[in-house]
Amino acid sequence: MRTIEIFDTTLRDGEQSPGVNLSLHEKMEIALQLERLGVNRIEAGFAAASPGDLQSIQEIARRVKNSTIVSLSRSVQSDIDKAWEALKNAESACLHVFLATSPIHRKHKLAMTKEQVIENAVAAVKYGKKYFDLVEFSCEDGSRTELPYLMEVVQAVVDAGARIVNIPDTVGYTTPKEYGHIFRELREHVRGIEDVKLSCHCHDDLGMAVANTLAAIEAGATQVEGTINGIGERAGNASLEEVAMALDTRKDVYQAQTRLKLDEIARTSKLVSRLTGMMVPGNKAIVGANAFAHESGIHQDGVLKEVTTYEIIRPERVGFKSNKLVLGKLSGRHAFKDKLTELGYQLEQEELNDAFKRFKDLCDKKKKVTDDDIIALVGSKSNDIPER
Numbered sequence: 001m002r003t004i005e006i007f008d009t010t011l012r013d014g015e016q017s018p019g020v021n022l023s024l025h026e027k028m029e030i031a032l033q034l035e036r037l038g039v040n041r042i043e044a045g046f047a048a049a050s051p052g053d054l055q056s057i058q059e060i061a062r063r064v065k066n067s068t069i070v071s072l073s074r075s076v077q078s079d080i081d082k083a084w085e086a087l088k089n090a091e092s093a094c095l096h097v098f099l100a101t102s103p104i105h106r107k108h109k110l111a112m113t114k115e116q117v118i119e120n121a122v123a124a125v126k127y128g129k130k131y132f133d134l135v136e137f138s139c140e141d142g143s144r145t146e147l148p149y150l151m152e153v154v155q156a157v158v159d160a161g162a163r164i165v166n167i168p169d170t171v172g173y174t175t176p177k178e179y180g181h182i183f184r185e186l187r188e189h190v191r192g193i194e195d196v197k198l199s200c201h202c203h204d205d206l207g208m209a210v211a212n213t214l215a216a217i218e219a220g221a222t223q224v225e226g227t228i229n230g231i232g233e234r235a236g237n238a239s240l241e242e243v244a245m246a247l248d249t250r251k252d253v254y255q256a257q258t259r260l261k262l263d264e265i266a267r268t269s270k271l272v273s274r275l276t277g278m279m280v281p282g283n284k285a286i287v288g289a290n291a292f293a294h295e296s297g298i299h300q301d302g303v304l305k306e307v308t309t310y311e312i313i314r315p316e317r318v319g320f321k322s323n324k325l326v327l328g329k330l331s332g333r334h335a336f337k338d339k340l341t342e343l344g345y346q347l348e349q350e351e352l353n354d355a356f357k358r359f360k361d362l363c364d365k366k367k368k369v370t371d372d373d374i375i376a377l378v379g380s381k382s383n384d385i386p387e388r
């Protein structure tokens with residue numbers, strides 16, 4: 001069984017979702033939950049993008065100890081300096097430098113020749129190595145790069161000391177077969193690739209981000225980049241919970257596992273949805289409200305006789321309670337607190353008392369209090385960072 005490392009970019013690529021703008025407190029809350037979920041790396045932001053981004057990476061690096069903290073950086077020295085400023089006190093840090101390699105980007109965006117791109121990439125990796133032990137290099141728009149040239153770039157950055165090489169499908173254009181082929185070719189032809197982590201990063205413009213990610217894993221990728229709930233630029237990124245559950249449910253096919261605590265998935269998904277304001281569609285795989293609901297009579301009958309007739313994953317496996325707790329005026333403080341935890345809240349005693357009182361008031365007006373009611377009830381007090 002191989003182990004696949006999870007690189008979460010909810011706080012960087014995910015935060016690039018149109019309309020999403022997280023405060024430092026919110027980013028911290030998500031980072032601490034990602035650590036609890038067990039992701040290997042957290043891309044906490046882009047240090048050179050703004051002083052606010054730099055500060056939040058710094059704070060996250062100070063608090064999170066069990067995941068490596070990553071900052072994105074262009075292939076320029078001033079960006080790398082900022083990333084180091086943000087990460088120098090991290091328990092474990094990684095610099096993530098990128099440069100576009102595809103003909104379209106070389107010509108229209110960078111106005112650089114193939115040689116200049118390699119020169120800049122190598123210089124960035126070497127400069128990064130002065131500060132960082134762990135440097136990841138991303139060939140932006142890698143999936144649309146001429147394969148022989150892509151191999152040259154990868155060889156050059158590996159020789160320069162990059163320990164993770166990422167081949168992003170930046171625009172969500174590739175197909176599983178094509179993407180897998182790239183990884184196989186790299187593994188076959190790049191010298192020293194066996195000592196390097198090969199990473200995939202997929203966007204969902206054609207709805208193939210997860211399929212492409214799984215194809216890369218089959219072809220030898222050892223790191224997966226993605227986001228919770230699949231949020232991100234345009235149509236979003238590969239959804240990490242879907243990748244993790246595909247590996248877990250179809251071990252027989254993939255022979256690979258992650259170190260994620262799968263039963264933290266539901267809580268992480270709810271927290272990210274609440275803080276980013278990006279609703280999870282009911283029919284979304286793994287974390288949608290209907291993902292484990294059975295509607296038709298034939299299905300209900302089958303599930304009551306034997307759940308495996310229509311259910312391939314038990315809801316408890318990803319942290320959902322199978323028999324949904326419905327709250328009402330007879331519910332006590334314990335059930336209320338359980339529900340808050342399930343929804344991703346961790347309130348101080350005083351705030352809990354306060355919220356419980358408001359909950360009781362609401363119960364006098366409404367017979368059945370839904371999750372949405374509870375979120376509305378405590379949502380405004382969401383700036384608390386659980387202290388551990």
Ligand SMILES: [Zn+2]
Pocket residue numbers: 013168170201203233237
């Ligand atoms: Zn991306």
